Amino acid sequence: MPARKQALNQGGRPRDSRVDDAIASAVLVLLAEVGYARLTMDEVAARAGVGKAAIYRRHASKQEMIFDVLVSGQFLSVAPDLGSLRADLAAVLAEVADSMASPPPGTVPGLLADIHADPALRDRFDAKYLGAQRRTLTEILDRAAARGELPTRPDPAVLNALLVGPVFAWLYLLSESPDQLPALTSALLDSALALIRR
Template sequence: MPSLDVPPGRKRDASRDDDLCRAALELLAEVGFGRLTIDAVAARAGAGKATVYRRWPGKAELVVDALSRMKAAPDRVDTGSLRGDLVEFAGHLDSGDDPFQTSVTAGLVSSLVHDADLRAAFAERFIAPRKRILRTMFERAVARGEIPSRPDFGPLADVLPALAIHRMITTGLAPDSAFALTLIDQVVLPLAHHSVPARDTSTPTSGRTGFPS
């Protein structure tokens, strides 16, 4: 695998990163992820292929990093209420009526189902940071007394990203404000306010299977 390290004594040119990411997004919008190549990205950006491989191990990581730049995760969201936090967070997912972002989404979604490398990079580099932000929101809401605590906020933090991805895959549409607000008010907040019963960890009686007879 090509090295991602910058050679000693040479400073990495951040402007090259911007050019390469923009080229990757343009090609993603034009031809889709499956037909996108590192050679084409390098040529579009006026760079050598080695320049790409010094920064990313492959096209999946390049495309996801480019997407993350286009839809940057908020550094911190703290409005003082859980709903306010969720609404502000969702605003960073909204593509509005931008036709370029819509085309980028269309170029990505079908390959998420079929390409394991893209799926892994998307989960690690795009979804995971946003889930950490969501978990922090829920934990702060517990500290404020807004919602009950629960053993693990991971499943709740999965809801908004998972349904946004489901919408992308099934309709080809990026999540917008109306979609996000519906999810927040009708799904995420009701779940957050619902108390989770303690899990029964007792040992079953010997000889019983736990299934009804």
């Protein structure tokens, strides 16, 4: 069966990456211009130059659209292997901090509030974002234990909270500058490593 015909049979017309790119670009521009709460599907469609149907074929809601744009499919898809526990955790923390600091102000808190109000979206967030972090941290900790850097492997969920919680608090509870994140994450790594090596 020709590839195009097969694609049609498996779910309609083949996805056009140019439409995906136009939607993603429109979402990012509008988040910066009008903010998370005021962004609408109509505005995204108009800015992207596509019909709303094209958006709804890809995303069931505004929240899912923004989540898919902000959390790419490649988020922490491969655990870094830089030769030491600290270097590996530093690479993970840098990617996590960037994913929190990059969106325009107000986006992450607003999206998280909507995610926690929608069980289906919460499940997707857990699988695609938190799940990626936990899998990567588990692999890093297992490798560190095998190298003899850790006496026992700590709980990846606890380490996840130790690393991510302070970054979230810094950016969204204390409203501090993202420019200071490198100094914060360095201190976080020192503290987290001291705790998990006990």
